Amino acid sequence: MTGAAPGGRASSAPLMGRDDEPTVFELSVPGRSAASFRRTDVPEWTADELVPAEHLRIDPAPIAEVSERDLVAHFTRLTHRQYSVDLGAYPLGSCTMKYNPKLCDATAFRPGLANVHPAAPVAHIQGWLELLVDLERDLCQITGMAAATLQPPAGAAGELTGLLLVRAWHRDHPPADGGRPRTRVLIPDSAHGTNPASVSLGGYHVTQVPSDARGLVDVAALRERLDDDVAAIMLTNPNTLGLFEEDIVEMAAAVHEVGGLVYYDGANLNAILGVTRPGDMGFDIVHSNLHKTFAVPHGGGGPGAGPVAVTAALAPYLPGPRPVRLGSDADAGFGWEDPERSIGRVHGWHGNALALARAHSYMLANGGDGLRRVADAAVLNANWLRHRLRDVYDLPYDRVCMHEFVASAAGLKKRTGVKAIDVAKRLLEEGFHAPTVYFPLIVEEALMIEPTETESLQTLHALAEALIRIADAAATPEGADAAHAAPRNTPVGRVDEVRAARHLIPTWDAR
Amino acid sequence: MTGAAPGGRASSAPLMGRDDEPTVFELSVPGRSAASFRRTDVPEWTADELVPAEHLRIDPAPIAEVSERDLVAHFTRLTHRQYSVDLGAYPLGSCTMKYNPKLCDATAFRPGLANVHPAAPVAHIQGWLELLVDLERDLCQITGMAAATLQPPAGAAGELTGLLLVRAWHRDHPPADGGRPRTRVLIPDSAHGTNPASVSLGGYHVTQVPSDARGLVDVAALRERLDDDVAAIMLTNPNTLGLFEEDIVEMAAAVHEVGGLVYYDGANLNAILGVTRPGDMGFDIVHSNLHKTFAVPHGGGGPGAGPVAVTAALAPYLPGPRPVRLGSDADAGFGWEDPERSIGRVHGWHGNALALARAHSYMLANGGDGLRRVADAAVLNANWLRHRLRDVYDLPYDRVCMHEFVASAAGLKKRTGVKAIDVAKRLLEEGFHAPTVYFPLIVEEALMIEPTETESLQTLHALAEALIRIADAAATPEGADAAHAAPRNTPVGRVDEVRAARHLIPTWDAR
């Protein structure tokens, strides 16, 4: 018998036992296999006959050698070691971990969508094109913009697309005096990390704008940084503190005044659906995270979709080809069109199409009224929870928030030694996913909490109780110790991150 | 706030926490709802306008009032509290808990199968009829019979169908001397409980036949019980001890001699696929448990399918309507036919059709050669495991077995006080489902173990190690105590069955 691990033993935590789950490589036995191939009656030439010797692999690529039964058991057990929205609340700030309706899954599995080749001729893809055109129209309506590209596969990709739009715009609108091209993009200190990273990839330099005591962009500081070297400003509104940038109109105008463009990071769009629109605030470019606001599931890290919508002035720069309705006639059909001054493709094909279809179904299901109710409930939930926690955690910006709020464990830490990360780990023990911690960077020991609209009052209540219990328990030395030792009822205990980085084991073969 | 339980809290065991999972009723909040209905534009008459007052419900039926999100979370968490083949080995003797290939699931979800109305005209169901005809043909080939009904929805239903066939046969073949109708059916003492229960429902009386020291039917005792009052004998072969009834030909002949029929309980067919056939052994009626041998998943208790195949002589008695090929021409098409002397319908429609389709895919995937390999591996696995355990557990019938074997914890119990049930519960702690316990009734402290062919050698090895560890540990008082206290790492600990029966709470409202 090979020393392979037993695929049929379910002793890995949590259903029974506290063992590791063996890797698929440990389950492998030479010669074992699950594969089967269809009968084709094609002549059975050998590899030697088909591939010149200098190209041919000598040994087959070592994959894994498992039975279908063991493969199924292995991955099924892995799912039992994984938290998810479908198991419970996931109040990760900035991530909008709402319930992902099953009807959107059903959409994504329709063979008439899923089995279409991306290079199929236009006559074969009329349904897809119409879907994309409809989605673009609805996104423009929601954001208050004129046109959009659906290609960017995630928020960060949308940001970079936006910055390339900024670049192309400025290329075509050089300083009247023939001066040098703009080099800087302004970003608030509360911004998400993708913003500055995208700025660099867009070929710009980051200039940080501080927040003021209100937790909003410091308008005076912003003005100080404005000159004709500024290509754009990137903002999210509500910002990452969950606060609405009340001076947004003034800020946008100020940036426009120096010839800069105003970019909207749509990660927080959920809060303002049907309430207000980035376009009306003065934004020129808006990306949306469909995997947040529009319920595309996060898939353990992706895929998402990050369409970018723009004003009419910027529309000619959008990536191409774009799906378009061919004329105003209802039967005119749909086709592709390359925008006049397109920055070019930003995706190998047409973006994360099936994710776009999911988002489209979600929007159809909600409609205008439903989306507004989403915003109402998301904001109400956040405020209710903020209220419940205000006596227990520090709330550096304790006023009506939007879809999320940022609490701080700084006081708790000072009093008890229990930090934000400990609160997070204790919350796992209580049956909830943790909030986002240590972000935004401007709040010490930040606990960024976004309940989303799909959690009920009862769930919020339980979550609040748990957070209060955690803080209360931290007051005793045993309680504080327990918090440091948390979590203890999860498939594994607290994980050694330092060791992972110091003794890097990135693959099974590197052990 | 209503006192409803929080749907978004995942603290029920096992992923995090050790709480109960609230019922869907506890998650309910008046007025909450997940439902939505399509737009139909049908006039919106009120209930009063549609239903006479004397029929109309006064209050709506109280169901549950949950959001879709909470519903999803609730049922998803329930699945985390449930063991399954897809999580690990399930060596339940007599149950043939093999891996259920995912391709068979894919079959059952084909809209062209799943959305067909059972009363659709024959022209609409040619594909279904062909599938059923093919399946019947293959089942007949496998069992060595002439024709089959696919209507019985489970093994027990098949048994009763078989007994009604017996009854109809004898009605048409009365004693030459005009004597009284036969009243008895013979059943070995090792038989499954459905056999005697079915006999009663078939209007017969059970006469039990003892097993001999070999663990086989005592042929002499059988002969003693044979006379012209015997309508039939019901046997499974291999029998429930996992042993092949070596005298089957002789036994069948003896029963035939007195005019009785010979019924095959196909629960154990897995062992002999492609090796030998009930028809060749002398059986007249054979039911198959497609949810055992042919990988229809058990669904937490069902649905299954229990087709009954018969000799040519009995074919005219089969339930109708039967799917048939209309003539020998390849394009002749398919239709329904009522057997000449049919006992009538045994199912509201055509049996568990989608389960039949699953089994058909499984047979197609395996083919004749594959099914034989199933038997080989199933029997090999059982024997390998029997060997590994022979020094640790009693093996009342320790010789080459078929697909399963029955060990006994009688010696262990005597030595340590640890019983079969304790072994079972300890095995849960070790990451395996338990074997069948206390069945068959003729073995004390029975542990009936059927590994099935889809478990690997590595899994068998781990299972053996676990069973040996359990027995070894029982030798110490602490070990024995641990066994009595098992399981301790499962979502709930040992369950109080006595209380459940004494203080019956069959519904949430009965609490």
Place this chain on the structure above:
Amino acid sequence: MGHFVPHTDAEMAEMLASIGLSSLDQLFAAVPAALRLASGLDLADGLSEPDVLDRIDHLAARNRPAGRDLVCFAGAGAYDHDIPSVVNALAFRSEFVTSYTPYQAEVAQGVLQALFEYQTLVTRLTGMEVANASLYDGASACVEAVNLSVAATGRPGVWVSRGVHPHWREVMATFAAGSGHELRTVDLGADGRTAWPATPGGGGDGTEAPGVLVLQQPNYLGCLEDVAAAVAEARAVGAHVVVAADPVSLGLLKPPGDFGVDVVVGEGQPFGTPLSFGGPYLGLFACRREHVRRLPGRLVGETVDVEGRRAYVTTLRTREQDIRRERASSNVCTNQTLIAVAFAVHLAWLGTAGLRELALRCARGTRYAREALLDLDGVEPLVDGPVLREFALRLPAPAAVVVERMAEEGFLAGVPLGDEYGADDTHGRLLVAVTERRTRAQIDAYVAALDKVIR
């Protein structure tokens, strides 16, 4: 082939050796040589996964499923309802699909709790006190109900309304051959309701008092039965009443429990299960608590574990065949648990208001369609009683022909009614069902097509 056997040939050899055998054939030494298949099974060779699915697709393509191309107005016990996506997403999770009957409760709380919730839902729907964890289908549930009632009353007479689904009555007749029950079919009146004999038993007509009366609500022709009347009749002679109730209708109708019936059975397909060519469906079974020891099949009860935590377990197991054997309340072992879970998910998704709304929408569509159809020349009601989701028509052409022609127009027009509902050479009889899926546009198109087809 055998893609599902993990063993390599080397492992098989090693395993054989370790148990002292040298060939696989030796494993089967106990099988007499004469019984061994000389040349294996005469079956086709195994197919790869894609080849199997191609074959299945080939077969599926030769069916005409209900859908866009064949708009379904057929019912007769199998209904074309919308099934929300959550049903497949939840009920078909592999833990539910690939687990066995919950024999080891400690690792089966998922299935057990789901069944406990299902049982509760069935009692709430029907107004009864106890429900089991499912039976095979409506027909088998009806048989089991009769078995219970006959055993309880000690009287073998079973009076069955002709309004009970003909297939169910056939199944009852089939099984009566074993149980010895004496079935008598009771006709419907012109109002579409069962016309129970005036003096059931003990009367001048020489019949014995029945043990049980069985009726369906709404009945096979779609008409609402007078349950109270049946109960009154039965009570007069100490008989049980079994009602086969459509679960959708219970969204609007008074629950049978309110009338004091003994057993309520039903076909659970409308919640969570597609048409499925007739199976697997779901036998609903609920009864009064006093009958619980005769309950067929499995029953889940709430209890506690050793630490006092709430837990669920199958209970009153001494009724069951594996313990009681020939004296068991039923022979049922494998049931339809998974379908019961789907039922529970669908019903919970609907919720209290949604269930009512669903029933209301069916009733509205039914009325709209029925009125429009009766406006057609030559189309008449077969019976007159009030209906809910289904109704019977008399047509100027044979029903089978109408169904055939309507299929060309893109409709599954309904289910032809058998001769027992009024054989008549010049007219056809068709049972038409309208669920909440049917839009006004579809109904209008159906009516127009029928008008064309019967000319």
Place this chain on the structure above:
Amino acid sequence: MGHFVPHTDAEMAEMLASIGLSSLDQLFAAVPAALRLASGLDLADGLSEPDVLDRIDHLAARNRPAGRDLVCFAGAGAYDHDIPSVVNALAFRSEFVTSYTPYQAEVAQGVLQALFEYQTLVTRLTGMEVANASLYDGASACVEAVNLSVAATGRPGVWVSRGVHPHWREVMATFAAGSGHELRTVDLGADGRTAWPATPGGGGDGTEAPGVLVLQQPNYLGCLEDVAAAVAEARAVGAHVVVAADPVSLGLLKPPGDFGVDVVVGEGQPFGTPLSFGGPYLGLFACRREHVRRLPGRLVGETVDVEGRRAYVTTLRTREQDIRRERASSNVCTNQTLIAVAFAVHLAWLGTAGLRELALRCARGTRYAREALLDLDGVEPLVDGPVLREFALRLPAPAAVVVERMAEEGFLAGVPLGDEYGADDTHGRLLVAVTERRTRAQIDAYVAALDKVIR
């Protein structure tokens, strides 16, 4: 509508009251009045679930998916492979689908371990040492590889073979506008391989030495490239080599790692992902260990928990944008984890022998189809090199017209090639792919149809 918001109106009112507000509008007091949408969004009203799915079905019916009615011979970076049922059954379990990036490792071991296994599989396939946890698609992986190489070599010159997918080159060009990379396209020779300039940099042609050479294997025309030659050229000037490798081909071909390339990228779609109208697909990214600190995206590493149990966690996080911000190795945050899980399941299902068999079957079908097509009058090879799963033809009619006519015959004939591959007024250029799904009968029918169509 809003079927996904659980709150009843009463609860909303109660919640508002408990935080001292009296209307929902007050929640938005911070939004200046001038910015408030007066009359809501101008969108259609919300639809019920079945209405949404009807609309989707309506749209889907206006597409022609690959399948029985349109047998797919198109590739060009998107391939029609058989996907075993296990992929959907496992990768799309809701724990994988509805979880976030594994920030809390203790409750994310499922995703983390799956990614660890994925990373291992990618390194085994490519012969590299480290792989990340996925990027958006092949094109974006290629861009990231170039970013890494330019940063590592400090030289902005990027020489890209014309054999790299045209869309990928377009994407590289788009992003080069920001990064300032200097792209130069290197032509293919008549043998279908990249004809690298004899003296790459420092030569007499005034070009600077490039930082990186980028080629695709097999290339866009399906031809096998000489990776060793590219590496030799690059090494001579201290440049990196990035190979965009098709993962299926790696079942038969020498892994790029064996040639000492720096980064291997690829499009992971062929394993586990249907054609999907082009997305979500999967960017494969693997490199040598020395480059790990420049690795874009997430990386999962093995470690232990406090009790010493094996555990997985995202690691070397200081490369990432949320920590390193404008100096991050990349801006990628959300990636394609779920698609990576599907890839891992499919590949593990195939296994070592199965992967080789799959590649072999593609190569066989390709050879069979290519030979038969080249036998047709007027059909010629566009280039001559050895191929594996795809090949380019010169046809006597414009490719778009051929594709259109072939669609009437039931085939998606292939993907027309752009002018850069030999513009020519009288001939068409078509790229044809043959996967293991294509039977001899389908290929024969395709050849016959093409013969008819080009006449």
